[in-house]
Amino acid sequence: MKKINIKPDCVFSPQPMYIIGTKNEDGTPNFCIITWIGFSFDKTPHLMMSIGGSKLTKTNILREGKFSAGMITEDILWLADYFGSTRGEEGSKTAVPYGYTLGEQLEVPIIDQCHWTYECNVTRVVKLEGAHLFLAKIENIQIDEAYENMDMKAIDLCRLRPAVYAPYHYFSIGDKIGEMGQWKEHFL
Numbered sequence: 001m002k003k004i005n006i007k008p009d010c011v012f013s014p015q016p017m018y019i020i021g022t023k024n025e026d027g028t029p030n031f032c033i034i035t036w037i038g039f040s041f042d043k044t045p046h047l048m049m050s051i052g053g054s055k056l057t058k059t060n061i062l063r064e065g066k067f068s069a070g071m072i073t074e075d076i077l078w079l080a081d082y083f084g085s086t087r088g089e090e091g092s093k094t095a096v097p098y099g100y101t102l103g104e105q106l107e108v109p110i111i112d113q114c115h116w117t118y119e120c121n122v123t124r125v126v127k128l129e130g131a132h133l134f135l136a137k138i139e140n141i142q143i144d145e146a147y148e149n150m151d152m153k154a155i156d157l158c159r160l161r162p163a164v165y166a167p168y169h170y171f172s173i174g175d176k177i178g179e180m181g182q183w184k185e186h187f188l
């Protein structure tokens with residue numbers, strides 16, 4: 001295969017997306033979308049998140065030290081798109097209907113329609129030139145009770161249906177294509 005080089009102006013990195021829930025100073029909730037999220041493990045599971053510029057979400061996290069991260073699935077995509085397209089600093093996000101409750105372990109707002117949500121406590125903040133990196137310990141995971149009997153070592157993404165972000169567009173995932181370690185079946 002012949003390769004070409006392109007400038008890293010706009011990084012193409014297909015990613016899942018999360019609704020980040022935070023508490024405003026007056027106790028009301030605020031939600032936005034963050035896609036720059038990864039996970040790591042240091043004795044317990046952690047979430048790594050990057051927030052750029054000035055955002056109410058960032059201000060709230062720097063003050064409160066906690067947030068919720070709810071996986072964006074296809075059924076809540078347009079609610080999430082609304083949260084990601086409107087700025088909390090310009091007023092509360094009440095133009096579309098939704099409900100929320102506070103987390104089980106942490107006082108963080110969680111959208112009622114979210115099927116899979118992490119309650120996160122910030123343990124490190126790295127201030128970069130134009131963004132902040134947050135490392136947060138996952139204190140609790142709230143899932144839809146419909147998934148109670150799902151095999152947690154073989155989670156069926158086709159059932160969960162997370163939406164995928166590839167710059168400026170949303171996609172759905174396709175089919176399951178195999179299991180970890182099956183490489184021999186494809187080469188030998």
Ligand SMILES: Cc1cc2nc3c(=O)[nH]c(=O)nc-3n(C[C@H](O)[C@H](O)[C@H](O)COP(=O)(O)O)c2cc1C
Pocket residue numbers: 017030031032033034035036037050051052053054055056057058081083084085086087088089165
């Ligand atoms: C699909 C999508 C993905 C986004 N991903 C990020 C991200 O990874 N990091 C970030 O800082 N902002 C991201 N944003 C932008 C924020 O969600 C947006 O600025 C939002 O208005 C912030 O809300 P707030 O001001 O209430 O905090 C994304 C927006 C959309 C629509």
